[in-house]
Amino acid sequence: MAELDLAAASHATRPFLVDARTGRTLSYADFRLVVLDLAAGLARAGAARGAHIALLLPNGPELACAYFACLRLGAVAVPVNAKYPPADREYILGVSRAVLAVVPTAGAEAAGDAERAGLPVFRVGTDPAGERPDWVLPDSAPVVPADAPPPNQTPDAPFALTFTSGTTGRPKGIFHSAATLLGNARAFNQALSITPEHRFLHAMPMAYMAGLLNCLLCPFAAGASVVVDREFDARMAFSFWQGVLRHGVNCLWSAPSALGMVLALDRGEDGRRTALRFIAACTASLPGQLRAEFEERYGVPVLPSFGMSETLINTVDSLERRCPDGATGYPLPGMELRVVGPDGLAGAALAPGAEGELLVRSPSLMLGYLDPDTGGLQPAPPSTPPGGWFPTGDMGVLLPGGSLRITDRKKDLIVRGGMNVSPKKVEVALEGHAGVLEAAVVGLPDPARGERVAAAVRLRPGPGTASGEALRGELLARCRELLEPAARPEALVVLEDFPRGSTGKVDKRALRALLEETC
DSSP states (O other): OOHHHHHHHHSTTSEEEEETTTOOEEEHHHHHHHHHHHHHHHHHTTOOTTOEEEEOOOSSHHHHHHHHHHHHHTOEEEEOOTTSOHHHHHHHHHHTTOSEEEEETTOHHHHHHHHHTTOOEEEESOOTTOOOOSBOOOSSOOOOOTTOOOOOOOTTSEEEEEEOOOTTSSOOEEEEEHHHHHHHHHHHHHHHTOOTTOEEEEOSOTTSHIIIIIIIIHHHHHTOEEEEOOOOOHHHHHHHHHHHHHTTOOEEEEOHHHHHHHHHHOOSSGGGSOOOOEEEEOSSOOOHHHHHHHHHHHOOOEEEEEEETTTEEEEEOOSSSOOOTTOOOEEOTTOEEEEEOTTGGGSOBOOTTOEEEEEEEOTTOOSEEBOTTTSSBOOOOTTOOGGGOEEEEEEEEEOTTSOEEEEEEGGGOEEETTEEEOHHHHHHHHHTSTTEEEEEEEEEEETTTEEEEEEEEEEOOSTTOOOHHHHHHHHHHHHHHHSOGGGSOSEEEEOSSOOBOTTSOBOHHHHHHHHHHHO
16 A cells, blocks of 8 residues: 555544644645645646656645655655755756646746746646646645546655755755655654654755655654644744644754754743653754753753765664763664774774764665766766665764764865864864854865864854954863864854855855955
């Protein structure tokens, strides 16, 4: 039985999807009927098994329905985030070989992107200006459409083609199947004992992997419910807890930057009255001080995790056995981690406590990368890792208790006078200062020593925070105390915020360019 049919049969009357804007709730049975209706419309517009369908929709029930409609048809969902620069959106629409673009009826920009790419458009939703839609989420109880398509999915065939945020170059396309995605969702649910009683809040970008897997498929795989809201922004920080309380949310995923905004901008007491069981942090490293302050203020466990688009969710903290500060949790069921030395895949695994490159062996490993020349799966290169071990490009340590600590990105290491400097280590030292909310460290060219260490910090709001040269002196003194000479920043600037990709992760390429101009 297809996944959607099985979920509707098992959890027919249980709520699945809640629209945070209107409060409208779709049960699993009703959600299935709505998806069948949309799938029938997409099929009439040319969507078929194996076809790539571009989804240029904002956060909302319509995008959730579109994902599952593609799954029903055996088509490949290609989400495109509107926050991408126009050149990147154009690139994705072209390189993905999409044959149809699903756009909001009121979204002139999305329709324009599709038309410039030569794609036919399928308009979803209502438009106050009167534009006629191709499909609208039914207002009343849905019925089975006469031309409802039967399940046409193959679990191991491509289902989603998602793109990285492009902070290090062109967005890279990554294929996953329903089997890899739902298998990983079930492993996460097993690790945290997710049940139908859990209700998630979805305020992550739905057009990225975390928005599809973490916030949508994880609750779906558990028979749980999810409240779909707009993407988190600074405005939402002021009313964040009201939404959590209003919709009875008891768990959620969040980027650390969003938690930092809530901590900095929230002035009320609602955050102490929620029924939240946990917040899982994803898409970027979770600063230890942010985690400690958030938990102390709101009494909610914040669980670090580690994942990547290629291998999905690899680790998450445990509610019963909290991992040490600085760690990213424990491997999910079925996930294997190995740390190796300079010999890489050819070398033996290092002992717990030793730092090296992190390898992952995962039943949820991607099908492969997008071949930009064909729009299909890129042929496996001769250097494909033996034994299924995937080199993550992250440096890490497996701790004696079984948890993982990520120490840095291998390619982000700063080489200064022949010595490797970990930006992460410098960031942790700076974030340990009471006045620093977040730090980001990059290497800048240095004609004498190869690279020099440059740091940017965001300050914690409040009257007790030093400023100007006094703060700079305190931070540099702290670095002299905690860091070896090669790791001490030669340049240090204060910024209101850092350049970021659409997922909230610091865009270090853009930050490096900014600091090259100012330092």
